[in-house]
Amino acid sequence: MTPTDLLLRPATEDDVDAVAGVQIAARAAAAMxxxxxxxxxxxxxxAAKVREDDVWLAEVDGAVAGYARMTATWLDDLYVxxxxxxxxxxxxxxxxxxxxxxxxxxxxxxxMNTPARGFYRNRGLVDLERTDGAANEERAPDIRMAWPGxxxxxxxxxxxxxxDEQLGDLLARRAALTRAVQDHKPDTTRDAARERAVxxxxxxxxxELGVERLARIVHAIVTESLDAVPTVGASSxxxxxxxxx
Numbered sequence: 001m002t003p004t005d006l007l008l009r010p011a012t013e014d015d016v017d018a019v020a021g022v023q024i025a026a027r028a029a030a031a032m033x034x035x036x037x038x039x040x041x042x043x044x045x046x047a048a049k050v051r052e053d054d055v056w057l058a059e060v061d062g063a064v065a066g067y068a069r070m071t072a073t074w075l076d077d078l079y080v081x082x083x084x085x086x087x088x089x090x091x092x093x094x095x096x097x098x099x100x101x102x103x104x105x106x107x108x109x110x111x112m113n114t115p116a117r118g119f120y121r122n123r124g125l126v127d128l129e130r131t132d133g134a135a136n137e138e139r140a141p142d143i144r145m146a147w148p149g150x151x152x153x154x155x156x157x158x159x160x161x162x163x164d165e166q167l168g169d170l171l172a173r174r175a176a177l178t179r180a181v182q183d184h185k186p187d188t189t190r191d192a193a194r195e196r197a198v199x200x201x202x203x204x205x206x207x208e209l210g211v212e213r214l215a216r217i218v219h220a221i222v223t224e225s226l227d228a229v230p231t232v233g234a235s236s237x238x239x240x241x242x243x244x245x
Contacts, residue, residue: 104149175225
């Protein structure tokens with residue numbers, strides 16, 4: 001089979017059972033952790049997603065052979081029914097997604113699913129980040145991959161902007177807490193052991209940075225947070241005398 005043998009079309013609510021059947025069968029056959037929801041819950045959830053998201057089917061002789069489900073910036077599902085695996089269905093669906101999302105998109109794939117990871121890498125997607133799986137239902141390590149689209153620089157800068165916005169919020173909170181805890185310490189001495197423990201905990205989430213580099217980052221954050229304490233006369237929370245106006 002070649003992609004030209006396929007019919008690609010948008011899904012409708014009448015296709016929900018077929019879409020659910022593809023997902024259930026494909027997950028059972030793939031190198032993935034077992035699903036945690038019974039079949040009827042999968043169907044109910046997909047019924048809502050077919051209405052809300054952009055879902056496309058691949059048909060062969062009227063049978064649903066696979067489907068892709070996407071939102072504005074994510075490819076959330078790409079499943080191929082086992083009888084059609086290795087016959088170009090997945091490639092055709094992925095090319096359709098690229099055409100529909102020319103500015104790029106991200107997806108999550110389980111770390112253990114090496115065939116899927118290879119499939120995406122061979123078609124231009126790149127690894128972005130790894131997690132321990134704490135944020136997914138299966139609690140299995142996963143990898144965020146991305147296709148950077150027609151303008152990779154703009155795509156990656158857009159992702160950086162999203163992270164920087166979150167990072168700014170986190171640094172503001174960290175600085176406020178760092179300053180607040182000072183009044184409850186027995187003295188003003190920096191707690192080097194605690195800062196090291198913070199860096200070691202961070203290294204579990206960002207192993208590529210390493211403990212030593214993260215220790216320097218933590219030290220800088222604490223230092224700058226303490227140095228940024230406003231004086232009463234310059235308080236940003238009130239007038240010149242520090243009172244809230």
